[in-house]
Amino acid sequence: MKKSLMIGLITASAFFGVTSAQASGALIPPxxxxxxxxxxxxxxxxxxxxxxxxxxxxxDESMPPLAGIPRDVFIKLMQDFKNEVRPSIVMNHVAKVxxxxxxxxxxxxxxxQTDRPWKEEDVLKGGQ
Amino acid sequence: MNNLTRRELMKRFGAAGLSLGxxxxxxxxxxxxxxxxxxxxxxxxxVSAAKYLRILDKNVKITIIEPNKEYIFCxxxxxxxxxxxxxxxxxxxxxxxxxxxxxxxxxxxxxDIDYSxxxxxxxxxxxxxxxxxxxAPGPDYKFSDIEGYSKDLAxxxxxxxxKAGPQTLKLREQIHSMPQGGVVAISSPxxxxxxxxxxxxxxxxxxxxxxxxNPTAKILILDSKNSFTFRKHYLxxxxxxxxxxxxxxxxxxIPMEKGGKVTQLDAANNTLVTADGERxxxxxxxxxxxxxxxxFAHATGLTQGNEWVPIxxxxxxxxxxxxxxxxxxxxxxSPMVKTGYLASNHAKAVAQSIVNELAGKPPVQPLYTNNCVxxxxxxxxxxxxxxxxxxDGKIIKQYGHQSTELDNDALHxxxxxxAMNWQRAFRRDIFE
Numbered sequence: 001m002k003k004s005l006m007i008g009l010i011t012a013s014a015f016f017g018v019t020s021a022q023a024s025g026a027l028i029p030p031x032x033x034x035x036x037x038x039x040x041x042x043x044x045x046x047x048x049x050x051x052x053x054x055x056x057x058x059x060d061e062s063m064p065p066l067a068g069i070p071r072d073v074f075i076k077l078m079q080d081f082k083n084e085v086r087p088s089i090v091m092n093h094v095a096k097v098x099x100x101x102x103x104x105x106x107x108x109x110x111x112x113q114t115d116r117p118w119k120e121e122d123v124l125k126g127g128q
Numbered sequence: 129m130n131n132l133t134r135r136e137l138m139k140r141f142g143a144a145g146l147s148l149g150x151x152x153x154x155x156x157x158x159x160x161x162x163x164x165x166x167x168x169x170x171x172x173x174x175v176s177a178a179k180y181l182r183i184l185d186k187n188v189k190i191t192i193i194e195p196n197k198e199y200i201f202c203x204x205x206x207x208x209x210x211x212x213x214x215x216x217x218x219x220x221x222x223x224x225x226x227x228x229x230x231x232x233x234x235x236x237x238x239x240d241i242d243y244s245x246x247x248x249x250x251x252x253x254x255x256x257x258x259x260x261x262x263x264a265p266g267p268d269y270k271f272s273d274i275e276g277y278s279k280d281l282a283x284x285x286x287x288x289x290x291k292a293g294p295q296t297l298k299l300r301e302q303i304h305s306m307p308q309g310g311v312v313a314i315s316s317p318x319x320x321x322x323x324x325x326x327x328x329x330x331x332x333x334x335x336x337x338x339x340x341x342n343p344t345a346k347i348l349i350l351d352s353k354n355s356f357t358f359r360k361h362y363l364x365x366x367x368x369x370x371x372x373x374x375x376x377x378x379x380x381x382i383p384m385e386k387g388g389k390v391t392q393l394d395a396a397n398n399t400l401v402t403a404d405g406e407r408x409x410x411x412x413x414x415x416x417x418x419x420x421x422x423x424f425a426h427a428t429g430l431t432q433g434n435e436w437v438p439i440x441x442x443x444x445x446x447x448x449x450x451x452x453x454x455x456x457x458x459x460x461x462s463p464m465v466k467t468g469y470l471a472s473n474h475a476k477a478v479a480q481s482i483v484n485e486l487a488g489k490p491p492v493q494p495l496y497t498n499n500c501v502x503x504x505x506x507x508x509x510x511x512x513x514x515x516x517x518x519x520d521g522k523i524i525k526q527y528g529h530q531s532t533e534l535d536n537d538a539l540h541x542x543x544x545x546x547a548m549n550w551q552r553a554f555r556r557d558i559f560e
């Protein structure tokens with residue numbers, strides 16, 4: 001009896017996984033989205049700009065810039081945040097939503113950005 | 129180029145045209161064949177769209193239609209009430225967007241869309257043709273939900289102050305000139321509305337000022353909800369710092385289930401009336417009205433008879449017209465909340481989608497985050513981290529976390545620093 005009830009619960013929670021996670025605020029593991037169309041590195045990385053600056057290029061605020069960060073350093077940092085190896089006020093909760101491949105695409109994106117303050121950028125000439 | 133010629137050019141083409149000519153950006157931007165992206169609304173969503181479009185594409189022509197000369201940021205505006213900041217600090221103009229990003233800003237009110245001719249009608253500047261239109265009107269307020277309340281009263285002695293500006297200053301003045309032991313009544317609206325923790329942040333900042341200048345005053349929050357964002361944090365802070373739950377409490381919160389829902393304003397008697405018929409007289413009355421999509425979204429049929437604008441969450445394209453995109457608070461984006469952070473991220477997805485479409489490339493899969501902050505005081509901050517993905521045309525909340533730690537002053541302090549830092553960085557990400 002107990003066992004079948006348990007199985008019922010597991011099935012129900014698997015079936016309604018998304019709904020229950022939304023209600024409780026629980027994390028839907030990023031791997032569940034692994035077969036979705038790829039989100040490009042820029043789209044992922046542009047979500048970081050409100051804190052780290054446009055294209056990761058604010059050098060004068062307390063949150064570190066991301067532009068020009070070496071690929072492997074970015075990946076290590078994000079994986080450590082994701083796996084809660086490196087405690088942080090906000091970044092653990094930011095990082096745990098991404099798949100490993102997404103972290104790598106963000107790493108490629110930020111590594112390719114010019115590591116100069118955004119305010120110095122000649123936007124119309126380009127460079128980004 | 130000598131100064132005379134430069135000045136002459138300025139006269140003819142304005143700063144935007146001049147900077148293009150001088151600094152060698154594409155001639156395409158001003159050729160007749162350049163696609164024209166028109167943006168209605170120069171707030172967080174509209175300006176983010178313009179800036180991120182220009183970063184992606186130097187050749188398109190970009191026009192913002194906005195009736196105001198300046199924009200005043202709402203994030204941070206509760207802190208004007210206790211003089212932690214000023215309206216001036218939150219105010220930006222459009223000069224940088226014009227000159228640095230070659231965006232044409234028309235100071236006018238957009239009034240309608242001719243979908244078949246692809247033109248926007250304006251109050252004073254005639255019609256403006258577009259190839260793609262981005263609509264970012266923000267919310268409007270449903271004054272009629274509170275009997276006796278109106279736009280005129282909001283602009284007079286009963287400011288909602290839910291759009292930073294003159295009403296914020298009016299509310300500040302009312303609080304600062306209130307008699308000793310006076311009462312401030314705040315009516316907090318039903319969901320959804322802009323920035324869910326903000327009514328409670330507002331009460332906190334008012335209480336900070338009152339503690340210093342009017343310590344026997346009271347703040348009554350009359351709520352049309354039974355709970356709110358960061359409730360645990362706010363109740364904890366109010367308990368520790370403002371005597372919450374005792375007879376000397378400076379702040380009292382009355383949820384809907386305890387009779388908190390306000391249904392009527394008796395303006396002549398400075399009195400609020402609740403759903404239970406209780407009459408509450410106060411020295412300062414701050415009604416935050418229920419929200420709906422901005423006027424322009426309703427007037428143009430973009431809402432399609434709904435409160436909010438239906439969009440395809442892949443790229444915030446209107447379901448009514450494939451060449452029209454709508455971003456920010458005006459959209460039906462549930463389970464997202466309505467924040468400037470999300471509005472700016474909607475805008476980035478729109479910019480990417482338009483650029484791809486013009487280049488004949490497929491749209492990209494989006495991701496939307498809402499990594500926001502709020503304050504209970506200068507030294508007590510809170511953080512929220514939400515992530516949304518799009519699957520089968522629906523918005524999925526992959527994760528939503530609110531900070532929960534209570535007895536850790538160091539963490540509160542760090543989060544407050546983060547919050548202040550975020551406000552500055554966020555403003556710069558939109559306008560710098």
